[in-house]
Amino acid sequence: MPLGTLDRTPPPFFRQGPSALSKLVLFSAVSVFLMVADLRLDLTAPLRSAVATALYPVQWAVMQPVQAAAGVGTYFSSLHRAQQAEIDALRRLARQADRQLQVEQLELENRQLRALLSMRERITSPGMGAQVLYDTADPFSRRVVIDRGQTHGIVPGSPVVDESGVLGQVTRVYPLVSEVTLLIDRDQAIPVLNVRTGVRSVAFGQPSADGDGLELRYTLASADIEEGDLLTTSGIDGVYPPGLPVARVTRIERRDESSFTRVQCEPLARVQGSLHVLVLEPTGTQLPPPPEPVAAAGRLRGRPAAGAPGGAP
Numbered sequence: 001m002p003l004g005t006l007d008r009t010p011p012p013f014f015r016q017g018p019s020a021l022s023k024l025v026l027f028s029a030v031s032v033f034l035m036v037a038d039l040r041l042d043l044t045a046p047l048r049s050a051v052a053t054a055l056y057p058v059q060w061a062v063m064q065p066v067q068a069a070a071g072v073g074t075y076f077s078s079l080h081r082a083q084q085a086e087i088d089a090l091r092r093l094a095r096q097a098d099r100q101l102q103v104e105q106l107e108l109e110n111r112q113l114r115a116l117l118s119m120r121e122r123i124t125s126p127g128m129g130a131q132v133l134y135d136t137a138d139p140f141s142r143r144v145v146i147d148r149g150q151t152h153g154i155v156p157g158s159p160v161v162d163e164s165g166v167l168g169q170v171t172r173v174y175p176l177v178s179e180v181t182l183l184i185d186r187d188q189a190i191p192v193l194n195v196r197t198g199v200r201s202v203a204f205g206q207p208s209a210d211g212d213g214l215e216l217r218y219t220l221a222s223a224d225i226e227e228g229d230l231l232t233t234s235g236i237d238g239v240y241p242p243g244l245p246v247a248r249v250t251r252i253e254r255r256d257e258s259s260f261t262r263v264q265c266e267p268l269a270r271v272q273g274s275l276h277v278l279v280l281e282p283t284g285t286q287l288p289p290p291p292e293p294v295a296a297a298g299r300l301r302g303r304p305a306a307g308a309p310g311g312a313p
Helices: 020-041 045-122 293-301
Strands: 127-135 143-146 159-161 166-173 178-182 189-194 200-206 213-220 230-233 245-254 260-267 276-280
Touching: 143 166, 189 245, 213 245
Parallel strands: none
Antiparallel strands: 127 143, 127 276, 143 178, 159 166, 159 276, 166 178, 189 200, 189 230, 200 213, 213 260, 230 245, 245 260
């Protein structure tokens, strides 16, 4: 059978309806109409709300894994930032604490230096500033080491004072450092003067577990002494200049069976916390030299000494 004679129309059983072009034109017109109607009359808003409501559970269920993953990432990132911020804050706090300690130390040194300068103005003896380096390791003595020695002109026996009063005496001198025995040492003694009564006495070091101090030994029970009396250096020992504050009477024990009174004193100097001190020259080195015995004997006899002008050859 020739090909041109075949019937190309579908049989009635497979009818396809309108053509594709007709469908395209129809649906395009319907789409344009719906868009214009939705834009002008807002007709599809209820339908859109219903569809959104129906699809919300599905959207929520689908978004949960994504939100969980994002939340886990945010948590770890925030945790890392918080830990880093805590570390930085602790470092800043440590630096500020160190600076605060330095500021307090500088303020303490400034106050002590000002008070030491004020003490220096009241003292007529030559002196030299020094810094306390450390306490000695001997547990049975009360001594400190200062940063001045023979090369700086320090001599044994030099009195040492701080901003409050007499601290001790130089007992050992090395080339670069010196050792100072404090007044509270058991082997240390200092002549003192009661400012209120003018009575001289000797104060001895009295270290104890209750607190280091001084004691006025061999004080008669009838002596005029009261708690709160100020004791200063008497200046008769040739070491300490007169008038330096030493201690204050804190306790007086009078016993009936003894003719002596036990007098305890508290040192005015900072025996446990001095940072800067003043080393004075002993007063014995400042006194004029005594006259020669021969010259003195010649003057007593009323004639010039040997070797003097007009004397015997």
